[in-house]
Amino acid sequence: MKLVVQVRVLPTPVQAKALEVTLRACNEAANWASGVAFEKGVKSNFALREHTYTEIKARWGLGAQAAQHVIKKTCDAYSTLRANLKAGNLGRPGSKRYRRASGKPVAFRADSAQPYDDRMLSWRIPERRVSVWTASGRVKDVAFTASPEQLVTLALYRRGESDLVCRDGMWFLLATCEVPEAPLNTDPCDFLGIDLGIVNIATTSDGEIMAGRELNRIRVRERKLRTRLQQKNTPSAKRRLKRRRRKEARRAKDINHKIAKHVVAEAERTGRGIALEHLTGIRERVRLRKPQRATHSSWSFHQLGAFIAYKARRAGVPVVYVDPAYTSRTCAECGHIDRANRVSQAWFACRSCGFVDHADRNGSRNIRARAWELWRRGAQSTAPDPAPEPGRGTGRKHSTTASGARCASPSL
Template sequence: MKKTVQLKLTPTGEQRTALLRTLAGCNEAANFASERMRTERIASKFSLHRAVYADLKARGLAAQAAVRVIGKVADAYTTQRGAIKTGALKGKRKAKALAKPISFRPDAAQAFDDRNLSWNHGAQTISIWTTAGRIQGLPYVGSAEAAALVSEFRRGETDLIERGGKLYLMVTVDVPDQEPAIPDGFLGVDLGIVNIATTSDGANWSGGAVTLRRKKNAALRAKLQAKGTKSAKRLLKKRSGKEARFVRDINHQISKKITTEAKRTGRGIAIEDLKGIRERARLRKSQNTALHSWAFAQLGGFLAYKAAAAGVALTAVDPACTSQLCPACGTIGRQNRPNRDLFQCASCGHTGPADVIAAGNMATRAHHNFGAAINQPDAA
């Protein structure tokens, strides 16, 4: 299972300047190579290498840095062609994209590999090439978990990025999945807007704080967009990144706690099939923004990789009618939900928190599906 681990660099002022100039120099070279690739109709990475490698070296890039810049440019055009082929890029957006070469910001990420970036995991330092010479003993910081993952499972390239005035390494690690244990039942997880996630055990992560922050951010975005100055646009960009990190952190916390509880109790995790969640949900107009901006897929992805790493079985179940199904008598109907928060069976009177009931029904459904899969005879 591949994932990306973030480490923060703590350079001196002189080292920071060298790293930022390296990013700018590599991306300036990437723009040069992009222009050549477009104007000369170069179709492959190999042909681009032959065309621009010597020029990139003359611009002050070391051999391996030049190779990585060429790879970045070629990959960008491959991605663009793929988007056009699949229809993801079409119409006016396609015309606009093809009207000029692909460009790279001065602070865009730059890939490094073992030839121009080496590690001292014990001291938590790196040695990295820059256009001003190699920097030795550059410290990095990160959580104990992140440092351990990088030390043991680092694979492939590492990206240097600048974000919010700080420098980070985005490290690719490949963690072997544990063989999932046969679950003793399932922990159901119901997703929503009022409550981001609710488990069949009754654990709940409210979306109240998230909604409040989103409303404040939306009001600030509207104000800055109306202002339209350069400083307003810079602040908009900064706020956008901050909100994305806020959402990511919450999704990490939720997925970690759910996975930890499932592993502790020997259960699997049953999560609703996220396909079509935006079409299925019936919300008030005021909730539409939250629905369409919350990273449901990200939360599902975090649950998937954390479960795989912990050896916890995870299954996606059809969530149809789980919020209207009585777990006691099996009656299904909208009348069982007198309001958003309460489940009260119109037939047998069984009551409980609506989200917990839905999560419990998903757990039951996953258990039945799992049992049916185990008992199904092998095909002849």
């Protein structure tokens, strides 16, 4: 399976300037190539190369490999745009948003990522140094830092391209690694149901509750701070906003990684599979009052589900996706379904048998029971591929079982 390892690059001021000039030149060339592709209607790699390759090398002074990667990056961007238009992610055909997206060339920011292959980027992993091609020549002995686990993964499994990224004045390399998967456990003894939520980020069918109250309080505080800074609209306020713009996302990502790692480790230790709800499109299906919309929209359940899925696949733990309908209203003991069963956000009390439990734990038990039933019927499932990086394709295929559970089959 493919994983992306992100390492922090620590260039000197002179090296950083060379990298900055290179990124700017590559993205200016990509913008020009995008305009040619849009004007001539040529958006395949080899066809676009005939129109742009020589000009890119002459005008921007890029090497042969860099010019080819600029053209390929442009074609990949148009492929992504076509996929989004076809999937309806940019509105219906003929809508204002659809026309705005399809009626102009794809544009690249000055600091957009640039792919590097092994001819342009050489790794010296034990010394934590890389040699990078730039528009002004080869820059050697560029330092980078990574954790011991990342260094081992890079040394053993790095394959293919790496992307050079500049983010908030910091430099990163995103290296593609082909990590072997553990053999899939085709005979799990049971399933560990996971109920994802806002107040409680994840609740397992074992009764373990990973609460998100502290995270939600931090989000509210950050949202109020952003509002005050936006209202001030001074240069110092804008600088503070820029520094803090990704802080909340980094915190949520770190928490999701820790929860996913814990859940997968517990399932692997006990020989069980993992049961998740198929929550695609839930934001469009749920109506909320205005005060609740910001909290609901910042709920990163999809990211947590993706982390659980790829960590499970790496560990050989099977994952089954079930229909989430009525899991919060169904009694895990007698199966009685009633809206009144859900007494409050935290408590569930069955109107038929009198069973009382924590509401999220009751829901996770229903998820576990549905997954186990599907598995016994033969609706086996493996964890889907990790979400692709921007501009990259995905080999994920889906099938839907007769009972409504969406099971992901491994990419071919």
